[in-house]
Amino acid sequence: MATVRNWQLGRDMEYPYEEHHPARQFAFVFNTNRCIGCQTCTMACKSTWSLSRGQEFMWWNNVETKPYGGYPHNWDLKTLALVEEANPGGQRWSENGEDQKKFEGQTIFEAAGKVAGQGQERVLGYLPTDDEWRYPNIYEDTAKGPKGRRDAIDGEGATLPEHKTWFFYLQRICNHCSYPACVAACPRNAIYKRPEDGIVLIDQKRCRGYRKCVEACPYKKPMYRSTTRTSEKCIGCYPRVEGKDPLSGGQPMETRCMSACVGKIRMQGLVDIDANTGDWKEDQESPLYHLVKNEKIALPLYPQFGTEPNGYYIPPRWVPRPYLHQMFGPGVDAAIDNYVRPSRKTMAILQLFRVTQQIIFKYKIEEGPKIFETEVNGETLEIFDDTVIGFDEDGNEITRVTVEEPFHIREGIYANSI
Ligand code: SF4
Numbered sequence: 001m002a003t004v005r006n007w008q009l010g011r012d013m014e015y016p017y018e019e020h021h022p023a024r025q026f027a028f029v030f031n032t033n034r035c036i037g038c039q040t041c042t043m044a045c046k047s048t049w050s051l052s053r054g055q056e057f058m059w060w061n062n063v064e065t066k067p068y069g070g071y072p073h074n075w076d077l078k079t080l081a082l083v084e085e086a087n088p089g090g091q092r093w094s095e096n097g098e099d100q101k102k103f104e105g106q107t108i109f110e111a112a113g114k115v116a117g118q119g120q121e122r123v124l125g126y127l128p129t130d131d132e133w134r135y136p137n138i139y140e141d142t143a144k145g146p147k148g149r150r151d152a153i154d155g156e157g158a159t160l161p162e163h164k165t166w167f168f169y170l171q172r173i174c175n176h177c178s179y180p181a182c183v184a185a186c187p188r189n190a191i192y193k194r195p196e197d198g199i200v201l202i203d204q205k206r207c208r209g210y211r212k213c214v215e216a217c218p219y220k221k222p223m224y225r226s227t228t229r230t231s232e233k234c235i236g237c238y239p240r241v242e243g244k245d246p247l248s249g250g251q252p253m254e255t256r257c258m259s260a261c262v263g264k265i266r267m268q269g270l271v272d273i274d275a276n277t278g279d280w281k282e283d284q285e286s287p288l289y290h291l292v293k294n295e296k297i298a299l300p301l302y303p304q305f306g307t308e309p310n311g312y313y314i315p316p317r318w319v320p321r322p323y324l325h326q327m328f329g330p331g332v333d334a335a336i337d338n339y340v341r342p343s344r345k346t347m348a349i350l351q352l353f354r355v356t357q358q359i360i361f362k363y364k365i366e367e368g369p370k371i372f373e374t375e376v377n378g379e380t381l382e383i384f385d386d387t388v389i390g391f392d393e394d395g396n397e398i399t400r401v402t403v404e405e406p407f408h409i410r411e412g413i414y415a416n417s418i
């Protein structure tokens with residue numbers, strides 16, 4: 001095992017390979033608060049990449065209802081139980097400096113080999129049963145009720161900050177991790193991380209279908225295809241990211257799932273990576289940098305697993321905090337505070353979600369007048385009708401939107417037309 005730096009854990013960790021980082025990294029932010037569970041993203045992916053024989057159960061993008069749903073069923077609970085068994089009571093975060101917490105527990109790499117009869121040598125994991133892959137959207141819209149009962153409704157109604165009856169949608173694709181468990185586990189070296197954008201791919205010619213990646217990935221995003229006897233996974237729509245989609249005009253485009261999102265919850269980017277530290281290079285003009293690094297309102301999914309996932313989630317504001325702490329780590333309270341009373345910049349950047357299919361590399365804000373003032377959690381929130389402008393990789397303007405959405409009144413002659 002080599003020692004590598006995992007900035008999400010606030011410490012070094014063990015990983016089977018030496019530290020090596022791409023020049024840029026495929027990354028994304030999902031705003032769970034906005035998702036309506038329509039599965040348009042799921043079908044956009046399915047109809048593009050996994051419609052063939054042997055791929056019937058493959059959902060590279062899925063949206064599950066938490067806390068009961070999951071695809072494969074119980075993927076997260078099972079891995080959490082395994083690391084807890086390897087390190088009973090030790091999976092904790094501690095203070096480390098001003099706002100950086102340090103993970104004191106064990107990652108799935110460090111816990112490998114410590115649970116009898118489970119997992120493998122390099123990564124602690126498990127192979128889901130066929131039954132667990134059968135229901136991609138089991139327990140859809142099923143709420144957790146008072147006293148932990150499923151489907152029961154709390155009679156007192158709902159009040160923020162935490163609801164007693166709750167569920168939320170969790171959108172999931174491959175995280176194109178910085179330290180992928182799938183790469184670590186593959187005995188054929190068939191999985192690789194592209195140096196140009198950090199997208200993780202399975203070489204179909206090298207894969208022999210041993211399913212070590214399926215077993216190792218804590219997010220269970222590689223899937224086995226019986227007709228080819230190989231494993232397949234989300235490919236980050238790399239032809240679009242490379243600007244090869246005919247619609248893109250040669251510019252990097254967002255993936256199909258991001259582009260199709262009806263709820264405007266998704267924003268994808270390519271962020272510059274520091275070759276020495278593996279951390280994001282400072283880029284104050286990048287909308288993703290602002291959300292993830294400046295405001296820290298978007299957090300990685302189960303960072304404690306140690307793969308340094310590159311998907312970031314704005315946590316659902318109404319969900320009991322202990323559940324969210326386990327899922328997104330110790331930054332949850334600050335993230336929700338910053339989301340419910342957003343800064344002027346954050347408010348503007350949130351308008352950029354899903355206004356163009358092209359990847360927005362830079363943004364700029366032109367200040368507008370104050371249009372609203374209210375109080376949130378005892379503090380003043382002012383809203384300004386700023387204009388936010390998005391730019392492509394070459395610095396060309398590709399979108400321009402205002403914080404206050406304009407009204408368009410349809411003329412009478414069109415009133416009954418669609
Ligand atoms: S999410 Fe899983 S499949 Fe995707 S890169 Fe990470 S470990 Fe590999």
Ligand code: SF4
Binds near residue numbers: 035036038039261
């Ligand atoms: S398309 Fe967007 S809003 Fe609809 S389920 Fe997917 S992530 Fe949620």
